[in-house]
Amino acid sequence: MSTPSRPQRSEDPNTGNDPVLALYWNYFSVARRAFEMVEEAERSTRNAKASERDVPFARYQAFLPMWLAALFTTCEGFRAIGGKRPALEAQMDEIMEPLRTVWLHTVNYHDDATQKQGRAPFYERSAGLLQKAADLHNALIGFFHDHVVALTKKAEGDIHKN
Numbered sequence: 001m002s003t004p005s006r007p008q009r010s011e012d013p014n015t016g017n018d019p020v021l022a023l024y025w026n027y028f029s030v031a032r033r034a035f036e037m038v039e040e041a042e043r044s045t046r047n048a049k050a051s052e053r054d055v056p057f058a059r060y061q062a063f064l065p066m067w068l069a070a071l072f073t074t075c076e077g078f079r080a081i082g083g084k085r086p087a088l089e090a091q092m093d094e095i096m097e098p099l100r101t102v103w104l105h106t107v108n109y110h111d112d113a114t115q116k117q118g119r120a121p122f123y124e125r126s127a128g129l130l131q132k133a134a135d136l137h138n139a140l141i142g143f144f145h146d147h148v149v150a151l152t153k154k155a156e157g158d159i160h161k162n
Contacts (some may be wrong), residue, residue, distance in 0.1 A: 019081040020147045028074045034067035035137055069106040072099035088143055091136045098129050
């Protein structure tokens with residue numbers, strides 16, 4: 001006996017079909033969580049005794065490319081939805097190619113040497129790419145926050161009209 005199919009809803013209850021909220025929930029929330037894991041692994045590595053650094057450093061090495069790949073995907077999504085914020089776009093332009101390389105080395109198989117080569121620029125402190133990625137990440141937090149504030153103000157205005 002078959003069960004009747006339910007009508008498909010095209011609206012995500014978290015986003016109300018708002019493309020900016022969809023970008024946040026579907027992509028940037030992953031970047032935020034991965035970034036938290038990178039920070040925690042970095043702290044654990046720094047605070048561990050020399051003989052105990054292998055595990056937290058392995059976590060750092062695992063979460064760093066996931067964060068950077070999710071950050072890249074968020075930036076691609078920002079552009080795809082037509083996001084307009086010149087300062088944020090300038091930050092993206094400055095780091096997109098290295099992020100794209102990490103993304104490609106995260107989603108496609110590469111031998112060990114090639115894999116390390118694709119991620120190496122982010123491990124070189126002198127290049128400053130990790131700081132630029134963190135700055136971009138924080139700018140995106142600000143972008144999403146401002147969007148939610150604007151939606152809240154609009155909703156409050158609609159409530160007061162009735």
